[in-house]
Amino acid sequence: MDKFGMHNQTEHMYARYSGTGNSDISKHQWITHQHRDTLAHYVADDSMAMLVSIAEGESVERTKFNMLQRMQQPCGPPPTKTTNE
DSSP: OOOOHHHHHHHHHHHHGGOOOOOOOOOHHHHHHHHHHHHHHHHHHHHHHHHHHHTTEEEEEHHHHHHHHHHHTTTSSSOOOOOOO
């Protein structure tokens, strides 16, 4: 495969899967994608949600609800951009 075909495949992957990241993504955006993917996995997998709910001492439904709430901003608000003038 030539390098141009490989480049097109990676660009297609970046466009299709937003969590894969690219050179333009910031550290905060990348870690936010990772946390959202992890929380989505915990919510979708009943055994993982049950494990987390036992550890937190909450019901499974309450734990899933809390995880869904955390998915809005899993790493807090984005950092403010400072300009060097």
